[in-house]
Amino acid sequence: MRAESRVELWYLTTDVVLDPALLARCEAVLAPDERVRGEAFVFPIHRHEHLVTRALARGVLARHVGASPRALAFRRTEHGRPELVPPHVLRFNLTNTVHLVACAVSAEGAEIGVDAEPLARADDVLAVAETVFTLRERAELARATEEARRRQAVGLWTAKEAYMKARGLGLSLEPASFEILGGRVQPDERPWKLVARELEGHVVTVCVGTAADVRLEIRVADLEDLLA
Numbered sequence: 001m002r003a004e005s006r007v008e009l010w011y012l013t014t015d016v017v018l019d020p021a022l023l024a025r026c027e028a029v030l031a032p033d034e035r036v037r038g039e040a041f042v043f044p045i046h047r048h049e050h051l052v053t054r055a056l057a058r059g060v061l062a063r064h065v066g067a068s069p070r071a072l073a074f075r076r077t078e079h080g081r082p083e084l085v086p087p088h089v090l091r092f093n094l095t096n097t098v099h100l101v102a103c104a105v106s107a108e109g110a111e112i113g114v115d116a117e118p119l120a121r122a123d124d125v126l127a128v129a130e131t132v133f134t135l136r137e138r139a140e141l142a143r144a145t146e147e148a149r150r151r152q153a154v155g156l157w158t159a160k161e162a163y164m165k166a167r168g169l170g171l172s173l174e175p176a177s178f179e180i181l182g183g184r185v186q187p188d189e190r191p192w193k194l195v196a197r198e199l200e201g202h203v204v205t206v207c208v209g210t211a212a213d214v215r216l217e218i219r220v221a222d223l224e225d226l227l228a
């Protein structure tokens, strides 16, 4: 039997979290520093996105850790990645857009990164292709038809970001310093798996540090249930 690496991808659209009672429940699980961070957003839409992200992470991780969502504590690495305190074997990563929030979890402790971008941002991605994609990546995109190229560009960008996040480096890793060709990260000696899905008009890509096949379990998050 081939080894499998099981990854949960939890997501929800932010528009399902509008009920005042549910919003209050989300607020109630936040730590003081998370509240301060949320209040610093100028636009309510970003405050909301931040709140839903924190609530999702707490709800999902609490299940794995066996604690209440409110009891979880986090720190951020020097590059900004949140991690559980005290350290836990599971690895997780978060991504958020105004409309969609997701949390990827490897309970087995494989390094993990996730990124989501709306397909509607294809033109924005193509506009910065020369800066973020390598020559060979751009040549691969150029071979596609126009419609396919738009999808592929968003897919490639989310794959690169997911890898940058799985490495824990984020944008401190220059996007054009490595390339993803035929689904493989180069140059990198270590095995990485990339799995992409289209969800709610977004491309969501998960990058997992494993040689095994990835079994991606997609779960639509119900915050009422996760925070109960």
Ligand SMILES: CC(C)(COP(=O)(O)OP(=O)(O)OC[C@H]1O[C@@H](n2cnc3c(N)ncnc32)[C@H](O)[C@@H]1OP(=O)(O)O)[C@@H](O)C(=O)NCCC(=O)NCCS
Pocket (backbone or CB within 6 Å): 050, 053, 076, 077, 078, 079, 080, 081, 082, 093, 094, 095, 096, 097, 113, 114, 115, 116, 161, 164, 165, 166, 167, 168, 169, 170, 171, 172
């Ligand atoms: C991480 C980064 C690539 C995210 O890009 P993005 O497409 O704008 O945003 P996404 O929604 O996909 O991801 C954001 C989430 O990634 C996570 N994240 C942040 N830095 C990360 C890193 N270095 N590695 C992995 N994940 C990271 C966080 O959970 C963040 O959401 P949160 O801040 O609400 O918790 C980019 O913002 C970055 O590199 N930022 C650098 C931040 C930094 O250097 N901070 C240092 C001081 S804290």
